Each structure stands twice: as C-alpha cells, then as structure tokens.
Amino acid sequence: MPKPNSQALLACAKKYATDLQAFLQDLVRIPSVNERNIEKPVAERVNEEAQRLGFKARLAAKDESRPNALVEFGGGESGFALIGHLDTVAEGKTEDWSFPPFSAAIKDNLLFGRGAADNKAGIACGLYTLAVMRDLNLLDFENQKVILAGVVDEESGASSTLGVRYLIDSGLLPVKGAIYTYTSDIVCIGHRGLLRVEITTHGQAAHAGIAEWHKHSLGHNAVTGLADILLELESLKIPFPLSPGFEHLGCTITPGTLISGGDYPSIVPNKATAMVDIRLIPGQSADAVLAEVDAAIAQVIVRRPGLTAEKLIKVNFPGAAIPLDHPLVTIAQDYTKTFTGRRWDALGAGPGNEGYMLIGVGIPTLCGFGATGGNPHAPDEWVSLESLPVTVAMYAGIISEYLEIK
Secondary structure, X not given: OOOOOXXXXXXXXXXXXXXXHXXXXXXXXXXXXXXXXXXXXXXXXXXXXXXXXXXXXXXXXXXXXXXXXXXXXXXXXXXXXXXXXXXXXXXXXXXXXXXXXXXXOEEOOXXXXXXXXXXXXXXXXXXXXXXXXXXXXXXXXXXXXXXXXXXXXXXXXXXXXXXXXXXXXXXXXXXXXXXXXXXXXXXXXXXXXXXXXXXXXXXXOOEOOOXXXXXOOOOEOHHHHHHHHHHHXXXXXOOOXXXXXXXXXOOEEXXXXXXXXXXXXXXXXXXXXXXXXEEEOOOOOHHHHHHHHHHHHHHHHHHOOOOEEEEEEEEEEOOEEOOOOOHHHHHHHHHHHHHHOOOOOEEEEOOOOOHHHHHHOOOOEEOOOOOOEEOOOOOOOEEEXXXXXXXXXXXXXXXXXXXXXX
C-alpha cells in the first residue's frame, strides 16, 4: 500500500476532533479510581463509541466486574495494538484542583481531569485512529488487523493479571507491534523495572516512662530500628548496567515511601513497617539488588541486638526496551518530525508500565507515545486538545507503515 499522505491524515483526524473531544470528556467524567471504582462503566462507554463508529467491540474479562474493552478493525493475521488503561489513581484533595477533578473542564484549549493524560486521552485517540485508517483505506483488511485494548488495573502496580497479562495469556493480542498510548514528548523505547519491598521491624514494647526503658534493660524501639535500615538503604550505591536510551537514568532507591508504626503515644513501639521503591535499569538483576537490601538489613540487625526484620516483595517486574534503531522507533520519529516539526528523542522512561509484558513475549512496543499532556498523578492533570488529532494522524501513519514491513 502507498505511504499515507500526511496532509490527508491530519485533515481526516481533524474531521473527528469534536467527537473525539466529547468522547474523551465522557471517559474522564466516569470515575475509575483503582481500588475504589470498577472500570466496567468506562469499558462499556469505549465499546459503545466503537460500535457507533461501526467497529466490532466486546468485553474480555478475567474478572467480570473489571472487563477490558477490545475493539477490532480488520481480519488479518498481521496485527498491531493500541493499548491504554481504563483505571486512574485517586484525585487527592478536590480543593487542590482548579476545576472539579471529574468535570473534564476545558480552558485555553486544555482539558483538565483525573485520567485525562494518564491514560484516557490515549484510549480516545486510539479509537479514532481506527476510524481514520478505515476512512483513508490504510489497512489491508484481509491480511491486517488493528486492535484497541482498554485495559484494567494498571495503576495497582503494573503487574496485574486482569489487564494486559490476561489478554496476552488468552491469545487476544495476536500482534506484531504495539503502542502504549501515554501522553509523551519522546518516542519511548521502554521503561525501568520496579521492585517494591515492604520491610517490617519487630522490637519489644515497654512503657516509655519506666526506669527499665531509661536504662535500656527493657524495650526495643522498632521505629528507630526501621529508620536505621531506611537510612542504610538510602546510602547504597547500587551498580547497574548501561542500557542505550537510559543514559539519563539509573537505579534509584527510595526508602520509606510509606511508613507506619507504634500503637500508643506512651508505648515503645514494637513494630514498624515501611515501603521501599527501587527502580531497575533494563538488564539489571532484581536478585542482585535484593541481596544488597538483605545485606543492609543484616548490618543494622547486628548493631541493634533485639531487633528483628523481615521483607516482603510486593511488586517485582523488570525493565524492558526495544532497540533504538527498531523500525517502530524510527518510523515514529519520522512522523513526529512531520507533524510537530521536531524529531522526538528515542529514550527510556523512568516510571514503569505494562510494556515489559508485551516486550517480554516478543511484541515490539513503544511504552509511551501520544498526545501532549501533564500533571499525571497530580492536581490539574491535563491534555492538550490541539494535540489529539495530531496524535491520531501519527498513530494511523505509524501503524500503516509498520504493518507494511511486517
């Protein structure tokens, strides 16, 4: 098939701009906060819009109350997936927002709301990409297929079995390439991995006013013991491999992202718990890092007789990336130059996502590529309305060219 004409791509995408904007507002106005709201209403709204546009759509679920939305265009074996997650983080304090967080308010051509940038704009753009590809006849219908997957439970830690993992394991993503549709200003080749470790210390409770505690003959403070461990972890210099595209990043350890302990103001605390966040470079061994954590804990235990500690791994997924010169990367960079006037850098992302699942089963994936937005996980999350049709045009062109070589 001939290479898509950039002017035709953008003109066709702009034809849908009003409908795309209204659809995105609907998505943002449906709260889907992870651990508070189920995603089913959002999935149903995605499928409703898909069917209105004339596409096949269905729900695919491991948990029927939290289904993924699947929209398909084409019937061939050479496939491509656009993937976005339906759930969001919590909105935080409403008073910190300039507009109600689920109002999808618009000001200065920006749309504000929880999930606007992360990740509902990507889902909206993905759906209308299918419409543009159909209208411009950019797909060999008999031999190629494009799938939009609105997935659930990503914000629980990017390791859920309900969303991308379920679709992969069920054979519902028979594709040779994918884009995770996050807002971005880079061509994201991959992301760091994540180790999330919970450390719990145990001491001995005692009345904080008795002489035995003053003389240190009774009681052991689990909170200060835990603090000692966290400071030990903070001082670690963990080695990591060099990975192309990740030169601006390293292995980052953040001790005490969550912390709790003690039972009562006048009792020496006998238990304390903290979460430790560790980011891994692609190719870095999680086991080697955990060995460093164990060694740091052991050092503190030696110098604090009576303190014990245990660790529990809450999240563990690897960093992942595709090569800087992969065709999916270079094609995407070409389209950024065409449509934005700047050839976006091909880089790895600091935060992790579910891209590692796709790359891990041999699906080359851009782990973040999409519209212009900001403040994800923060008040006044926003997405640029002007960037939405541009993103649709880029997606359509990238997919069309990529499938031609695959």
